[in-house]
Amino acid sequence: VTQPVSETKSLREEFDTYLRGRPPLPPIPARIKATRLSEMGFDTPQEMVALFSDYHFGQKTDKRAASGLAEYNSDIARARLARWRDGLLRFSQQDQTLIKVDTLHIFALGDDMEGHGQMFGSQGLSMDMSLGFQVVGFAEDMSRVLPDLLSRYKKIKIYKVRGNHGRITARAKDDYPPDSAELFAWQIIAERLTGQLG
Numbered sequence: 001v002t003q004p005v006s007e008t009k010s011l012r013e014e015f016d017t018y019l020r021g022r023p024p025l026p027p028i029p030a031r032i033k034a035t036r037l038s039e040m041g042f043d044t045p046q047e048m049v050a051l052f053s054d055y056h057f058g059q060k061t062d063k064r065a066a067s068g069l070a071e072y073n074s075d076i077a078r079a080r081l082a083r084w085r086d087g088l089l090r091f092s093q094q095d096q097t098l099i100k101v102d103t104l105h106i107f108a109l110g111d112d113m114e115g116h117g118q119m120f121g122s123q124g125l126s127m128d129m130s131l132g133f134q135v136v137g138f139a140e141d142m143s144r145v146l147p148d149l150l151s152r153y154k155k156i157k158i159y160k161v162r163g164n165h166g167r168i169t170a171r172a173k174d175d176y177p178p179d180s181a182e183l184f185a186w187q188i189i190a191e192r193l194t195g196q197l198g
Contacts (some may be wrong), residue, residue, distance in 0.1 A: 037098075045100040048153075053109035053182050056165065057141075058127050058134035073128050078141060085145050094197045102154040110163025112182050113138055118170040126188065131168075135181050139188040146193060160186050 009017075031041035062084060063071035086105075095101050113134035119125035129137070149156055166182030167175045 017081050027107050040098075042098045045102065046095065047103040047105060048092060048095065048101050049105045049107065049108050051109065052084070052112075053107075053163075054111045055138070056111055056114045057138045058114035058129045058131070060128040073139065081141055081145065085148055088149065089152055092149075096152065104149060104153045104156045106156060106158045108158055108160045108186070109183065111165045112163065112185065113165060115165040115181070116168060116170075119165065119167075131181055135185045135188070139185045139192070142185075142189050143192045143196075146189070147197065150197070158186075 031039065034040045034107045056072070057074060057077050059072055059077075060074075061070050061072040063069070092101065094105070113131070114127050115123065115134075117127055144157060160183070162177065162180045162182045164172065164175075166180040166185075167178050168181060169175050
């Protein structure tokens with residue numbers, strides 16, 4: 001609300017009166033000012049969230065076709081998957097030195113693989129393996145990565161959203177959502193890990 005400035009007071013005096021009438025901000029809590037770990041109060045369990053999307057396993061981008069600015073293939077994808085795993089484990093280590101973090105939530109947001117090669121005209125030219133091999137390779141790698149993550153967590157919850165690259169039809173309008181190569185790959189992963197880990 002805008003308060004009119006009185007004719008007898010200057011604007012500066014009005015500001016001074018306003019500022020003097022305000023209560024001070026609350027002080028910094030002692031646990032935040034603390035310099036000793038034992039006094040910091042890190043005793044509330046937390047849960048970690050990790051995102052995984054647009055892996056496009058099976059896609060191939062030749063750097064000559066991208067003016068030397070980009071290159072991608074299944075080997076690069078797998079190297080990035082290992083970096084994602086290692087980075088996630090490293091962040092977990094850092095957090096777990098201070099607080100209890102037993103649960104990891106992974107939001108798998110789609111386009112885990114490149115697809116069947118007919119989504120657009122040149123897609124088949126920018127792939128280094130067929131959809132069947134993409135599914136098998138992706139399922140194999142993730143079936144190894146998830147147990148690695150369980151080395152730091154008691155529980156992992158995965159929330160899967162299918163991407164458009166997992167569809168099995170050439171045209172989007174013919175798509176039937178449950179028929180997805182991505183969902184099939186994650187079902188393979190679930191069955192493997194259930195048998196392996198219980």
